[in-house]
Amino acid sequence: MIRILAILLALAGPVSAQDDPASAALAAAEQLTRAGLALSDATGGRNRVAALTEAVKGYEDGLIAMRDGLRRVAIRQQTLEASLDAKSAEIGKLLGVLQSISRAPAPLLLLHPTGPTGTARSGMIVAEVTPALHAEADALKTQLQEIAVLQVLQETAEETLSLGLHGAQNARTALSLAIQERTDLPQRFVEDQEQTALLLASTDTLDSFAQGLEQATLPGPENTDALAAKGALPIPVQGQILRGYNAADAAGVARPGVIIATRPRAIVTSPTPATILFRGPLLDYGNVVIIEPTADVMFIFAGLAEVYGEVGEIIGSGAPLGLLGGSSPQSDAESTGISQSNAGTQSQTLYLEVRDGQTPVNPATWFAIE
Known part of the structure; x- marks a missing residue:
């Protein structure tokens, strides 16, 4: 054809x-x-x-x-x-x-x-x-x-x-x-599942969980590649910024991260080599993946439907972290009409937060948000 x-x-x-x-x-x-x-x-x-x-x-x-x-x-x-x-x-x-x-x-x-x-x-x-x-x-x-x-x-x-x-x-x-x-990825440490369960049970916010996770994990080595690309890292999923850093949502709630609108079943990838610190459901964020690209820095990706990898694994740049939710139609012919906007098909969202030490920072510090 x-x-x-x-x-x-x-x-x-x-x-x-x-x-x-x-x-x-x-x-x-x-x-x-x-x-x-x-x-x-x-x-x-x-x-x-x-x-x-x-x-x-x-x-x-x-x-x-x-x-x-x-x-x-x-x-x-x-x-x-x-x-x-x-x-x-x-x-x-x-x-x-x-x-x-x-x-x-x-x-x-x-x-x-x-x-x-x-x-x-x-x-x-x-x-x-x-x-x-x-x-x-x-x-x-x-x-x-x-x-x-x-x-x-x-x-x-x-x-x-x-x-x-x-x-x-x-x-x-x-x-x-x-x-x-897959069995050939290097592993920096082995997850203590009991300690993770206790941490999950004792926290009621993403901020407190991230702080507890940082205290419970020895900092990794400095990643010179990530530091060199600081401010120019690609966003982890193809989409558009729906809500900026610290911008309030319809309910007036502001979060120290950005929300990216994307398509159903979109793949989320790591923008740089990193260590997986956490993966799994967390509070009301859905599935969350937290990676450490360099010492004392965390990238938090929340709202996934499926997550990949194991805690402690060292992953490479572009490694898959998971998939967004939603379901793709069997046929997208209906989405080709001229009245259908591109944004109309971006029904899923990914929350991206960056923490430097104990403090959330604007993701634009690390990512090419534009």
Whole structure:
């Protein structure tokens, strides 16, 4: 199907520009294909986890690009159809003139009832008008070709998105299994589950839990890579900042972190090598993962549905930490309508808090929030 679309785009000529909606949707379809190949090629131990993580990200990026491209396709198709409808009377006259010119014998076109002068004038008029008529016909042909391409894209959108969603789900499942089978990660310490249980039972806020966890854990080594990237670390999930640092929510509650809006089942990854200090349910935050990127610094990720790894493990940059909740639809064809905004599909949120020593700090100190 991608090859067919590529041929249609090539035939359409100017509509295959890099910023054209059809080209964008085709590029997204190719991105989903590459993610599928990455999933097929993911093999072997620790590299398998990394490869599967990249495959999940590839599917997520491809699905986002495909939805955006198809929304642009829908807008472009409606614009072209509205333009053609508005010019329907002009198009009818144009076709009538072109047909009459093509059917009339050439000698008759050169004769005029008023004689040689009228014939000369009519010849000059025809000479001037004909190129404009042909240009208008060519423009009409280009628009009709573009509409044909856009219609094919719309017709194949549901199948393409369904395959992408199915592939993404398979990649997430394979990733979960690969992490369960992983045994080669270095481990800085072994969790004292009894001590963790006591700490959970004795705290009623995230702040007090983080302070207790820090006191119960020996500080790790300094991570020069994390310190060098301070202020430029990527946010752990693809999304948009919904609420900034210390911004109050609808209930007037302000939290010393940021809330990131993202899509259902989005993958959360570590922005830097770190040690896992805690993973599991905590108070009303859902599943929480706390990592230590460098000595006396904590990154707290809250609101996950699934969490990966074991406490004490040293993970690498880009390592998967878990998945957000929600459920992806079997088909996203309904989300390609022009009335559907990109933000409308970002139904899940991740809470990100950064603590330096005993104090929460603005995550923008470490992350490229913009």
